[in-house]
Amino acid sequence: MTKFTFNLPDIGEGIAEAEIVEWHVKVGDMIDEDDRLADVMTDKATVEMESPVKGKVLEVAGEAGDVIAIGSMLVVVEVEGELPGDAQEKVEAAPAPAPAPVVEEVKAEIAPLPAPAPTPAPAPTPAPAAISEKVLASPAVRKRAKDLGINLAEVKPAEGGRLRHADLDAFIAYSSGGGFAPSAKPRADEAKKVIGLRRRIAENMAASKRNIPHFSYVEECDVTDLERMRAQLNEGRGERPKLTMMPLLIAAICKTLPDYPMLNARYDDEANVVTRHGAVHLGMAAQTENGLMVPVIRNAESRNLWQLAGEIVRLANAARDGTAKSDELSGSTLTLTSLGPLGGVATTPVINRPEVAIIGPNRIIERPMYVADGAGGERIEKRKLMNISISCDHRVVDGYDAASFIQSVKKLIEAPALILAD
Template sequence: MGEHVIKLPDVGEGVAEAELVEWLAEIGANVREDEVIASVMTDKATVEIPSPVEGKIIWRGGEIGEVLAVGSPLVRLEVDGAGNVKPGEAAPAEAKPEKKKEEKKAKAKPAEKPAQKTEKPKTNGSANGAANSVAAASTASVASAKSAVPRAEGEKPLASPAVRKRAADAGVDLRRVPGTGPAGRITHEDLDAFFNSDGQTASAPGAGLRRNTSVKDIPVIGLRRKIAEKMEAANNRIVPITYVDEVDVTALEDLRAELNKSRKEGRPKLTILPFLMRAMVKAISEQPHLNAIYDDEAGVIRQHGGVHIGIAAQTPNGLMVPVVRHAEARDLWDCAAEMARLSEAAKDGKASRDELSGSTITITSLGAMGGIVTTPVINHPEVAIVGVNKMQTLPRWNGTEFMPRKVMNLSSSFDHRVIDGWDAAVFVQRLKALLETPAMIFIES
């Protein structure tokens, strides 16, 4: 038998470390060759690490949430044959012999002392007996709380005003609380015992009003940590301005319904987002400085020719932003197909690192949950994000009468350090014009 060490591989060009987000095999488990043993995350891409050999896991190199350097030991396996560990090399998890001996001595010392005090209980046996009686009474109080029945009709439980107020605040009937004080008086300790024993569940009025003092620590790891870091960077670096305007999408919705009716087999169903993507491409051709990355450390704005639109998507693991690359070279159906493919890959956790990076401008939409107005957080280091709010049918005045119209708001945020308010307004107004007259989206400039 030998030992084989699996090291964290290079999971991406330029990546020096990765966060451990999941163990898929426990210590002591036998794993087969190519079986996935762990998942790590870098940026927003999750990478599965398979075992190159068959063996039994005897050591793991970190806990969930730890950041490991590329090349550091990840797993140690017991394998048939020589393995890749030199004979005599100590396992990383192996404790030093000296430490083990010290722990054994520490455990042995307390065991030697009890024999020296064997005669003392004879001198104060009555005191000990009294203490035991009190402890027994307290235990009995706790045990009886669950099965306590109301006192006789008209019998008033004895308790101080403070105890009565505390019981009233908690919705507790004091007749159900056993008292251990003189003449059965109920003390604060009796109330504590009653609360801790779930005794108040027998009381109908207060059953649903019990205090919950539990605290649960949830470690911020994996994608949630990456999202937090991204939001923190956006908040610390960007000075945002948000511009909101209403868009009448009645004509657009009519067109979308007709196109979906006549779509060819294999084509995805159109949502409003592909139309918005095409409208953004046209608007950006007139304001190319909005399709940019602001490197504030270098003091450089990198204006891109290609329009790479990030689509913020909620997944079971959290918010991800797959990127539709070169939207300027895609028609309506191609935008829809690529967006559907990327969204599915992101939800299944199969999106690659390249598919989750490199956006130059982002769309965020919560669909029917989109609310009336939002304040989208810019996807740093981009300079603009377009937010889609929910669609509603509302009455709108056409000059002679009120008519039902389908309307929604666009809530868009811009990096005010490099985008002026006027330019932001011009951009949103151009999107509004294109979406309200959708035929203009298809007219070549």
């Protein structure tokens, strides 16, 4: 028998360590060549580690959430026969599985919260009184009353002597003010270790708020004509991807940025250097099952609306299914974040450090507005309105510049033909 030590390989980007996100094997498992061992993460890219040998797992390097150095032991596998190289160790017989080595856990910069005091067990709830069988009610009403702990004999029907769901609703509403308040069973407390992408997000957001003096500015835009133009473009799109609001906003932003170079920038606060970028590498915040990721649309300023729409879909899908490459998740110069229909009235997004600005369109709502009637007067008309938020790094961006930028974007949004004009 031979021990084969699989060390964590250099997975690029000049990194020195990686975090174990998830184990796919445990001590004692029999594995085949190319079986998945673990998922490890650096920056925001997750890499699958596969076994180069077949055998029995003897040791693993710690638990999910531990950070290990490049070149250190990840897994030790017992294999049959001889293996060349320094990674093997001859043994006379198969040794008993060794306990996993203790790996010192990297501590987060934020002090951990104290453990919550144990929750006292709730007092037993007395069983509800038996439901009178003389009460006229359907089986569904009886079941609902039983689930809610209501004695049907205490409920008075509104009409006809037969209890209905509306009578239960009225009883609940009346009784809630007098002490009766049916509630869901409390969930048990759950302690969940913050690891992987979730931990990276927490660290990045904490560093951003700790190091960057944020300020936010919000402006209301009339997007009625923009939405009308979007619908017209989609009618003749053929095989091209469907246009959402995002490509149009990106096009308006890219058309405006040359006049505001201080916003399309990255700030190295250690070297005290601001780099103002010519190309717009637009970060697009995307929610995934594992947390928020920011894939990057390269050279967004050089793409037309249909190309932007296709790239948005491609990158969002890659982020959600875990196939996004490392260079597709880094190097952004400005970020756009949108919650779509959940966008709210206004947002104050957190800057994606080391960028200096982040833009957040909000939900589109319909409201009556006064508009010119063409004869020197005004009339009331239903319009589609949307707020646009921007958060900036006040160390390098002045409030006047941020407000002027958003006002310039607003002019394009409210006269959308200008977005397509050269």
